[in-house]
Amino acid sequence: MSGRLDEFGLIARYFRPLATAPGAAGLTDDAATIPHAFGKELVVTTDAVVAGVHFFPDDPADAVARKALRVNLSDLAAKGARPTGYLVTLALPDVWDEDWLEAFSEGLAIDQEEFGVSLLGGDTVRSPGGLVISITAFGHAAEGHVPRRDGAAPGQRLYVTGTIGDAALGLMLRQDERLGRLWDLSRAEKEALLDRYLLPEPRVALASVVGAYGTASMDVSDGLIGDVRKLAEASRVGAVIDAVRVPLSSGVARAARLDPPALGSALTGGDDYEILLAIDPEDAEAFEAEAISLGVRVADIGVLTEGSAVRVERHGREMIFQRGSWNHF
């Protein structure tokens, strides 16, 4: 539909003028801050997931619940905030069953335990159209240590946590299981990719390190390359990414070798829920050491530059992507 605003245009035109509070950051970020007690800031974020858009209607209810919560915890972690609580609004279709709800609440219970959060409230409404789960999550960050998207400067390094592309290839596998053979995946690799789409691993453990060292930070939810562009644009810098340094799991690495377009899918697909952050070169060693001590893999994937161009290189040649970003909307 040409001429139509996309999600970002829609927000900029209709909603940015309403974001008058300083902590709203003009709606250019993934979370808002509310000044808080004792040198802390309260960080709030909200993300919704919709059946048939963000998950498959037949996904297990416990996984759906955990995904809905985790995508929010991921936003908080990227803002240096440790989660404390959340609200959940369930818009349920006319036909719902108790087994589904029981599994849904059990999924939440598992993640509450894992991440140390409490349900604070919510709302249940009837939704004639279909299931929508909207979660608002709260976390605490140290005052002045909530990295925005717009704080990066030329010369700083770009880091990413974990591995990239697992969820995107997991989704492709789910849609076409023959890809498993094309990519020569072991059973374990296949399951790892499928699991990763179903259940993101928010980098909650790294939150305070992100807050301490990140000059700019965001979670990677809409594809790495597109999200690098967003961070660079917000910070008014360019970037050069070395695709070879982007960390890949063994399954994604083999898929990329045997089926080159799969590398593009890995770098531009969505649902990674890793953290992309800019680090001052002087801090790089300390940042890496602290991340390792927390058991989180981090990789230096490139550098921020003057200008506004975002260039992705592979063995010295520029990679061109058909689309830089996945837009859930």
Added chain:
Amino acid sequence: MSGRLDEFGLIARYFRPLATAPGAAGLTDDAATIPHAFGKELVVTTDAVVAGVHFFPDDPADAVARKALRVNLSDLAAKGARPTGYLVTLALPDVWDEDWLEAFSEGLAIDQEEFGVSLLGGDTVRSPGGLVISITAFGHAAEGHVPRRDGAAPGQRLYVTGTIGDAALGLMLRQDERLGRLWDLSRAEKEALLDRYLLPEPRVALASVVGAYGTASMDVSDGLIGDVRKLAEASRVGAVIDAVRVPLSSGVARAARLDPPALGSALTGGDDYEILLAIDPEDAEAFEAEAISLGVRVADIGVLTEGSAVRVERHGREMIFQRGSWNHF
């Protein structure tokens, strides 16, 4: 669907066990609190509205936006909290248009001005099924002055703000305009009822007075009598309501006179968004004086008692209702 849990049963069974934070109040209340700086508490609440359930799909977008925000501000006011900001999640059908969104954001802008709040963030997702608007609102209350539902004691008075039943009769009028003749409404009265359904008037101005004097408080959203029962049950008390003292607008009063069942609809219909609160008799005079000075009408409609029975009397005779409460779910 007999044997099925209703919304409250569903919450109690599946979600109450997850509400481990003290500020969540076991999900028995309309808002949660987060300890805050400088003798304040941060109060958070979330309420969603769904097209075809909470509003008519052809309602003006600006009114839909304001209603979605105001039902949340009403919850905050009933908890003694002045609103500061909100998050909005829009699940939009595949077909949406910019005119609608423009009017929606204009509606929010008007109410931001009126109530002194800022948009803090949100999410926009595609919803194949239909429009769902989920808002989370934040407010500040004085520490220790967030009246819960469960703080009332026998001997205390029950007060309600404004007038009751306008929105319920407005909805009935909208569904069957012949009722306007049966109820002998003037054009102005008819419009007042219709407007009241479309656009609630949250009692934001009264928030600090509610916090200062209310021993228990909630907003009246699901029908006065049903909500009295909820407050009484939470506080483990009974109540005697004098229906004659329930404040009615001229339109509702005439409808009740000419069409007696309309009184039942007024007392049990939903969407009032007034505040129901319990006041110690010693504080009643001061509370009334402060409310009047703020231009908010308050009425003493009955007394809380020992036991658990909620009795509604009219000229000394008990009124029996077919249903005590409206369940949006």
